[in-house]
Amino acid sequence: MKIYNTMTRQKEEFVPVEAGKVKIYVCGPTVYDYFHLGNARPFITFDTLRRYLEYKGYKVTFVQNFTDIDDKVINRANLQHVSTKDLSEHYIREYYIDADGLNVERADFQPRATDTIPEIIKMIQTLIDKGYAYVSDDGVYFSTHKFPEYGKLSGYNVEDLEEGAGNRALNGESKQHPSDFALWKRKKEGEPYWESPWGEGRPGWHIECSAMAFKYLGETIDIHGGGQDLVFPHHENEIAQSEACSGHVFAKYWMHNGFINIDNAKMAKSKGNFFTVRDLAKHYDYMVIRFFMLNCQYRSPINFSRDLLNAAQTGWERIVTCIENARFYLDQATGQEAVYKKSGLADKSQAAVRAFETAMDDDLNTADAMAAIFDFVRDINTAVVEEDDQDPEELRQALATLLKLLDVLGLKIPQSGAIPEEITALVRERSEAKVQHNYQLADDIRTKIEAAGYQVEDTPQGPKVSAK
Ligand SMILES: [Zn+2]
Known part of the structure; x- marks a missing residue:
């Protein structure tokens, strides 16, 4: 099988790290709302990849996280006067309703960021000890200048990123360089926090994926997936942290799915052209949504x-x-x-x-x-x-x-609807009536069948009943 590797920008023959086994990590949803059509694409794409690799005989271990602590989760929870825990657990349940509907198989491991704090802290400490990260007033930062390969996935380089950005790019954060990114954020008023060697606070977004991949899959995985919008900075930062920490290649293959445009415009909440899967599922079968998505190769918009x-x-x-x-x-x-x-x-x-x-x-x-x-x-x-x-x-x-x-492809055909015995009995009566040329009775029985929500169709193989 050939896979397009974003890292090398070409299709490559897929050869797993360990024969017969495939380890996949996919960035999961930030659980502060229902997921929209754009979020659904990686879920469906990588579920299909997983199913196909299993069909080919590989033993696949699949990890997809839940980001249950970040700015969006905190802001929404404050707005609704609930705890971040209650909000995120609610939307994790809602995630499963839609994902199950789309027939996305459950991942082997579905860790929450907040359940991975000890591993995250350990990883940050290693990065500090190795000189890749530093402690500042408002947290711990990764020093992109210390990692010479920074930019190898996205094609950016640190100098270009910082050129002309000036102090604005520091974003009000106390870091040494604009392209440095937060590993640990010190607690602000009203935010949930965890204890750490650097004071009370919470992890940055990028570090959770590295820590979870290490925890459940090891230091080198086969395939890392996600949407195209995650290439920079999220995946670039995951690579920097993971490889600086372990000294090994983090992922052999990087796969990214393309965007979804709505009526030829980029989907965005601000434009109002924004569809949650939950809303669409009120009008369409979930399988129609999955089928629609799979009619495109995953990298095409x-x-x-x-x-x-x-x-x-x-x-x-x-x-x-x-x-x-x-x-x-x-x-x-x-x-x-x-x-x-x-x-x-x-x-x-x-x-x-x-x-x-x-x-x-x-x-x-x-x-x-x-x-x-x-x-x-x-x-x-x-x-x-x-x-x-x-x-x-x-x-x-x-x-x-x-x-x-x-x-x-994960496309589930509805089971041939079980027809209740009383309807089957009516169909038999109707056939009898027709054999005896009692067409009036046959028509009356058909009316009864239809009134019960079924339809009967005469075919060369005999009468065919289905739910209306
Ligand atoms: Zn991630």
């Missing part, structure tokens, strides 16, 4: 509009309908009196798997993988709709393959 989401809904329904039809065909096929023929679906299944894997091996190209799935859906539709002598066993295997590929 996505343009979002209602029209495009509606189009995604139509596309998703085509897949669901194909599967329902195939299941119905299989339910009706008794395999006794009929003479069945193989239609070549077995070969088409193999071709679909090959095309799917080729696409996914090329830097997780889910757009091409989806195209392979649609070709396969067309093949299955042809076999089910146009042939009435399709061999059920061949169809059964093709359907299993299709469901497997969808599962790798």
Whole structure:
């Protein structure tokens, strides 16, 4: 498999540090609100990566953190007169509702920053001891000038960053250089705090990810992921801290997903073109949102509009309908009196798997993988709709393959809705009535079925019932 590595700016063959195992760290949400569409993209992207690596036989360990202490959390908690703990725990629960809906698998470890304080303090102390960090009036800072490789991920260098910035760039913080960044912030009035060798305070944002990655995955991980907006300064700073501390490469591959534009403009709260996943899920199935996202390769920008989401809904329904039809065909096929023929679906299944894997091996190209799935859906539709002598066993295997590929993308097909026994009984009565040419009765029964929220459709394989 090839992965585009932001560090080297090219696609590279993926070779894990340890054969057969993959360690992934992805920056998680700051839990002070519902997450929006832009936040959802890395969740879906890296969940899909994880699923695909598992499909390829790797043992994956996946860590995604919750940032439960920072300025946004503190400000929102103050505004709502609740503790930062209560606020963040509330939005962690809300996160799971949406993430579960999007079928994002739970990470193996989902640490909170506030549960990692001892490890963070230890790491900062090591950086001070090694001369990479210094204590000042308002906290502890990392000295970017002491780390010669600073800027290697983003392509910035310290001089350019500081040129012309002057004292303004010190941001009111007492640090030696504008590009130095906070590892520990001394307590301000009204803020939650923890004890440390440098006084009461709280960790800076960047250090939590380094400390958690070290704690749960070790000093060198395989893949570090996040949104493109995190390349600088967040990931640049993670690299500086981690590598200065350990003396080893922090992550072999850096993967970053692209932005989401709303009606061709950058999504921003201030522009009012801002959609939370929770709001969208009131109008669309969560699977439609995931499907919409996966129709783009993860590095390409996505343009979002209602029209495009509606189009995604139509596309998703085509897949669901194909599967329902195939299941119905299989339910009706008794395999006794009929003479069945193989239609070549077995070969088409193999071709679909090959095309799917080729696409996914090329830097997780889910757009091409989806195209392979649609070709396969067309093949299955042809076999089910146009042939009435399709061999059920061949169809059964093709359907299993299709469901497997969808599962790798995290796309969950609703179980064929269980039809209540009383409705099935009505359908049987109606068929009886039709056999006896009692069409009035048959129509009355249909009305009853519809009144109960179901619809019945007559097909060559017999009556097909579904929820309306
Ligand atoms: Zn991070």
